[in-house]
Amino acid sequence: MFTHIMVPVDLAHTGALERALAVSADLAKQHGATVTYVAVHAATPGAVAHTPEEFSEKLAAFAAGQGSAHGVTAQSHDVVSHDPSVDLDDKLMAAADEIGADLIVMASHVPGLADHLWPSNGGKIARHFKRSVFVVRGE
Amino acid sequence: MTDESANQGIPAPEGASDIIETDYEIGQDNIETKIGPFGLDIHNPVFLISGISIVLFVFYTLALPEQAGGVFTWLFNFVTQQFDWFFLSAGNIFVLFCLLLIVTPVGKVRLGGAAATPDYGYAGWFAMLFAAGMGIGLMFYGVSEPMSHFGTSLGGIAVGEDGMRTDWAPLGGAEGDVEAAERLAFAATIFHWGLHPWAIYAVVALALALFTYNKGLPLTIRSAFYPILGDRVWGWWGHLIDTLAVFATLFGLATSLGFGATQANAGLNELFGIPVGPTTEVLLISGITAIALISVLRGLDGGVKILSEINMGLAFVLLLFVLLVGPTVAILTGFVEYLGAYLQYLPALANPIGREDVNFEQGWTSFYWAWWISWSPFVGMFIARVSRGRTVREFIICVLLIPSLVCVLWMSVFGGAAVEQVVADGYTAAQDAPLELKLFKMLAELPLAGLTSLIGIILVIVFFVTSSDSGSLVIDTITAGGKVDAPVPQRVFWCIFEGAVAIVLLLSAGGLASLQSMVISTGLPFTIVLLIMCWAIWRGLRAERNA
Numbered sequence: 001m002f003t004h005i006m007v008p009v010d011l012a013h014t015g016a017l018e019r020a021l022a023v024s025a026d027l028a029k030q031h032g033a034t035v036t037y038v039a040v041h042a043a044t045p046g047a048v049a050h051t052p053e054e055f056s057e058k059l060a061a062f063a064a065g066q067g068s069a070h071g072v073t074a075q076s077h078d079v080v081s082h083d084p085s086v087d088l089d090d091k092l093m094a095a096a097d098e099i100g101a102d103l104i105v106m107a108s109h110v111p112g113l114a115d116h117l118w119p120s121n122g123g124k125i126a127r128h129f130k131r132s133v134f135v136v137r138g139e
Numbered sequence: 140m141t142d143e144s145a146n147q148g149i150p151a152p153e154g155a156s157d158i159i160e161t162d163y164e165i166g167q168d169n170i171e172t173k174i175g176p177f178g179l180d181i182h183n184p185v186f187l188i189s190g191i192s193i194v195l196f197v198f199y200t201l202a203l204p205e206q207a208g209g210v211f212t213w214l215f216n217f218v219t220q221q222f223d224w225f226f227l228s229a230g231n232i233f234v235l236f237c238l239l240l241i242v243t244p245v246g247k248v249r250l251g252g253a254a255a256t257p258d259y260g261y262a263g264w265f266a267m268l269f270a271a272g273m274g275i276g277l278m279f280y281g282v283s284e285p286m287s288h289f290g291t292s293l294g295g296i297a298v299g300e301d302g303m304r305t306d307w308a309p310l311g312g313a314e315g316d317v318e319a320a321e322r323l324a325f326a327a328t329i330f331h332w333g334l335h336p337w338a339i340y341a342v343v344a345l346a347l348a349l350f351t352y353n354k355g356l357p358l359t360i361r362s363a364f365y366p367i368l369g370d371r372v373w374g375w376w377g378h379l380i381d382t383l384a385v386f387a388t389l390f391g392l393a394t395s396l397g398f399g400a401t402q403a404n405a406g407l408n409e410l411f412g413i414p415v416g417p418t419t420e421v422l423l424i425s426g427i428t429a430i431a432l433i434s435v436l437r438g439l440d441g442g443v444k445i446l447s448e449i450n451m452g453l454a455f456v457l458l459l460f461v462l463l464v465g466p467t468v469a470i471l472t473g474f475v476e477y478l479g480a481y482l483q484y485l486p487a488l489a490n491p492i493g494r495e496d497v498n499f500e501q502g503w504t505s506f507y508w509a510w511w512i513s514w515s516p517f518v519g520m521f522i523a524r525v526s527r528g529r530t531v532r533e534f535i536i537c538v539l540l541i542p543s544l545v546c547v548l549w550m551s552v553f554g555g556a557a558v559e560q561v562v563a564d565g566y567t568a569a570q571d572a573p574l575e576l577k578l579f580k581m582l583a584e585l586p587l588a589g590l591t592s593l594i595g596i597i598l599v600i601v602f603f604v605t606s607s608d609s610g611s612l613v614i615d616t617i618t619a620g621g622k623v624d625a626p627v628p629q630r631v632f633w634c635i636f637e638g639a640v641a642i643v644l645l646l647s648a649g650g651l652a653s654l655q656s657m658v659i660s661t662g663l664p665f666t667i668v669l670l671i672m673c674w675a676i677w678r679g680l681r682a683e684r685n686a
Contacts, residue, residue: 042623043255
């Protein structure tokens, strides 16, 4: 049913991704799909890396680690954004189109009051993305 | 190189760039928490200290307005009058340093490493750095400053009883000589808006861009101090530098937002008869802040960039209009002549010692230099943010030479048209009008005055929006320890905070003026900071060339 699953990741907060990572790996195995781990980041130095190149390497290493841990075919794809806080959703959806993903599996928090003002990234992508989206919430 | 997997913060050199190795991990001092439903990612303690001290300063100014006013005015006079030689000398050093960078081999170094490609095309990049740098100032001073110098030059020299000059004419003035007064007036104006201010911005922007994109340090002011302070920049020295930068940026923005509102109000009154008063001004600040908020929420590319491009387009249309409809030949010959006059008078105007025109030198030049320098952390950081991928040579040419030329053109067109009105037609409404109305009075003499004045007001308002927006981004980045991906509510907070401070100061008597004096006074410590930055840039670029 699915051939290419995209999993957005935040390398600075991988702890919050555990459930989404497990779900995506299960689905990939079940459908024989490829998993692409996608991250959006700025070109400025951040907590994860000091250069965009270093970031790409870390993401590739992360993807390789996930691939061998779960036994799935894993790739990585990183997107440089001028303003990641704001552009995240659009960049992720553009990336999904670019790599040809037919399913996005992404972690999100439990919706609260703030979501009325700032919808969560997962919520926004589920609403606007043209193909399937699996939003994996907290506990 | 240390094992990467062990510590995420250890940088890996990529391509030909010379990354600084430090154990500091970007964001290690940050607090990630939630206030109510909003997630935060803020630097501890810079965010809190900046926020609290800003509130305390506002309270101090409100609670003891006379005392605060006295203290800040004294400080301001002390700084601009006692250190005029220092500001002027430093300004000259910045210009020479930038010109040196263009011609030396280090000009080949690319910001972001040898393989980096520019983040923005020329049009968008230039529009943004111009809008952040001085868009709003050109609206207000484009007509008024040349006219002011023209009047004082024509008036000639007056000497007081103590033998000191009491006139405000630049250099020796040009008593009774209209043509010479015009040349001197434009030379002086271009001096204040040309190479020197842009060299100040270029130094700060280049230092930040270099240490961020090539050396892997966080995008905050403290990073430029790494060559001097070493790992101490991550401690209290760095907190102090960053807090000072936040302070200068926020108060600089809030005070100009407050003054801008008074000026926009005067313009609206002139055009549409909208009443002048605190109600209109508060509404204007709220409106500008609201538009800035929308722009902030749309991000760098969807907000500031688009608005800057629109504004540059509008400004260009207005410029073309005045050029074509106004005295075209006089303006065009003026452009060449004023540029020549600038080069001719530059050595005398830039001379820091033994000046006789003390009023002009301290009241105008020294004031301007302190003003540009106090704005430089904000503008420099914003320029750095959008300049990745340019070579140093390209960067300096585009941040120093091209904006200077645009300023010459702008002053020649707007100031030239206004001066021509006085000289050729004897129309003195623009000359007699208060500062905020001079542009509109000049436009009133030309056809389609209603439309062009409206464009003028839109330009003023949108330039304020871009300042407020880019200022919020800069403050948010500094107070998030150099992270540009901090949660959006934080920059919304700074944007609103800035508008609120402006409103509070506006409603208090003299609050705006006294805090503005204080902001300009921060130019003095920052001048030393900038001189150190020149040295740091030079060292950094040399290391980069050898990488």
